[in-house]
Amino acid sequence: MTANKPSTQTISALEKLFEDHFGIKPEQVNLLPVSGSDRRYYRITAGSISAIGTYNTNIPENNTYFYFTELLRKHEINVPQVYSISKDKKYYLQQDLGGTSLFDLLNKDGQTDSVRQYFHKALEQLAKMQWLAGREADYYQCYGTRSFDEKAIMADLLYFKYYFADLQNIQYDRALLMDEMGQMSKELGRIQPQMLMYRDFQSRNIMVHEGDVYFIDFQGAMQGPPQYDIASLLWQAKAQLPEAWKEDLLNGYMTSLNNLHITRVDEIHFRKGYLQFVLLRILQVLGAYGFRGLLQHKPHFVSSIGPALKNLENFLAVNPHLPAYPELRKLLERLSSADMQSRYAQPERTETAKLQVSICSFSYKNGIPKDKGAHGGGYVFDCRGLLNPGRYAAYKHQTGRDEAVKQFLERETRMPEFLAQVYGLVSLNVEDYLARGFENLSVAFGCTGGQHRSVYAAEALAKYLQSKYNIPVTLSHLNQEKWVLGE
Template sequence: MKPLAEIVQEFFETAIAEPITNTEIIPLSGGDRRYFRFYTAAKSYIGCYNENIKENETFFYYTHHFKAIDVPLPEILAIDTERKIYILEDLGKESLLNNLEAKGFTTEVFDLYKKSLRELARMQILGAKDLNFDVALTAKEFGKQAIMSDLLYFKYYFVDTLKIPYDKQQLLEDFDALATYLTKTEYKMFMFRDFQSRNIIVKDGKVGFIDYQGGMRGALQYDVASLLWQAKADLSEEWKNELLEYYITVINELLPAPVQKEVFVSQYNGYVVIRMLQVLGAYGFRGLFERKAHFLSSIPLALRNLKWFLANRKVGLIVPTLDDILAQITNTEIIKRFEPQKADENTPLVVKVKSFSYKKSGIPKDESGNGGGFAFDCRGILNPGRFEPYKKITGREKEVIDFLEQQTKMPDFMNNVYNIIDISVEDYIARGFDSLAINFGCTGGQHRSVFAAEQTARHLRNKYKVKVELEHVEQGIREVKY
């Protein structure tokens, strides 16, 4: 089986007349698309592989259409005959979110948000002219049916999972009222759909957009709500207000007549709610159903974001059952339910994480006297050691990490590991236990088990702040992470 990176690289070499000096696998962020960064002596390029040809065609069409009005999108440089592989201009590595996390709430970052909103407005309003919305992936328009779909997603995958009591018929009527109210906006143009700071690339003080293939016809307010109320960005109230005012100023320059500000802001607040509930539905599905740790850990952030909004903003619509549900899910006790119990300086627990080889040393003995713990067999995961580029390196090396994350079922394996070990870690912290053993084995103790041990140690430190002793038995490496 030829590695996917090699397949895309071969197409690059036939399409771009520049020798590759290095290849980097870009971590997955969503969907089934696989991205690679190819370096040449002159610059870097992005290679993409996607089996979903319809999605590719939408991306190609949108890119061509919006670049005609100078929206900052990547140039498409080559497309293979099957329309599954394509090469893009590399806009850069750093996102707006990266800039915010690295530099904080500075004037420089604030100006980047303003540039993003100005380019968004141009894309939404100028780009809507002569745009064929028939190519949209899911629906031509984010209308009542699409809004109801997002609300029901929230209901089934979040509210019902928490077993919140409510009148089902009355909730559906509230959903219908909210969806009807929001579809009456007169400002339906192009809607990016996932306009978040991670989809805005920053390079040399300029912004560029990626992941816009999910766009459709919809309200201007939705994308602004997505950007300004992104829970992870946690923008201040002052920034949110000033940036919204700036955006309204920009669209008033582009629209035939200025918007009615009071109505526009009221509907904007409604779209903030819709976006927040859609995100909670996604977190519920990925976290509560698929048990993916990253999404579970994001739920408290999203709930606190929603709680602040409910206390400080008004939609201007009477939806009593929905209001009651939102009050219940933003209750402090509910939020705490999703926040892991973290260790402090007095917590005695030390988690001993080891990688080993089943053929060489076997399952490590627990020297604490407790016995037990966990031993996970990683041999069901495709072995990087079968491929020449990875034979002499370990699961600590980027090349092996990328292979395991992108071309094997290791991410699913690790999510299930986290679900199991988290139960014991939380219980041991609460009960004052001092030792827990977690072992990962594979054939040679070099690739899969090393990767799994490294990722588990990082997971435990990030989520619980617990003390970790990490050991790779076959490499003779031992690290203490306090």
């Protein structure tokens, strides 16, 4: 069990912070979804009052967050206000900025002028963070790495090599590529100036609240080249910003530097460095998508590979001189080829595809459900070998659809390993059935009560197949009427 598993103690500690700060007992505490960190976030409310309670046992990381929050707010950069911190620094209460990120707004409203203006606001705030707060930042307060130097850059390049490039079965001169990556990391590590770098400046980490933008998840900030952050935002794979926007937003950032009276920037040199960090960011992102998607089988990351490869193709087409290393350039051209992109493209649902997948969860107390398909083909997976959340009071009256149960299964059990095997087996039949024109495939997941493990696994497989193959999937939970739920 990890130390950050949601518990009654966690809830009680956060409720006490809320009551001590606002002078009122909380009425509701809801666990919020998390991504890749071990931090736990809760929305705590009482009437019209709302705050975000955070639990994290990594105290050095918390201290970094508290330090940068205070520094950025001093320079009037929009970040959540930290209301209260527990004595042991594992719990803290902060401002609730709602649930709409800039990425959400872009997806909802599209590439409108009002959305573009929010991107401009974000870059204006970024310039202040990098150049004003960066002047007085104490980089010894950084968590983990203090500087985005040659070693950190080489780590990003190796991340791309091992977790993406090497998984594509493409032949290349490995010794020569390693030598070129070493040269590239030295070149980029010497680029000046070095200011305060956000490190993961993308639209999912920018919240839109009451007409303004706010930064979140800046615990990874360090000293580094400001161009990297701009590249991270403008070349975010899933955002797919048009070239006209990228140029307009980069010009807006340069205007912000002038407005801040930053005089020591050579714009030609700055833009040249920007292009080099665009490429580095694309490669780092592909490494992350390979690790999370191809190795950990997470559907969101698998579906992001296609847009990232399109980004890479566009970059190489516009910048034939980059990268200035022939073996790396050759590898990147092959990785971004039409054939490779088609491998990771989101399939279009066609009228000729007859296959329909039926997925269900069930309780072994009621027996294994019969397959109603014409040819009786399918799978039955037994989830009872996995730790049962229903044994714990905190989850007994919840289901595999609830966020707390999802996090328990993902982090406290071997469910990710189990599902990785399931995805591989089911994908084999899906691809064969599509090619042969079969119409039905059934998949059933069973556990003791048909409420936690089997429900989660069924929901996860449905999402995976829809994301990867864009085929119709029907999902049912056969024991739903007998679920033991809280009042």
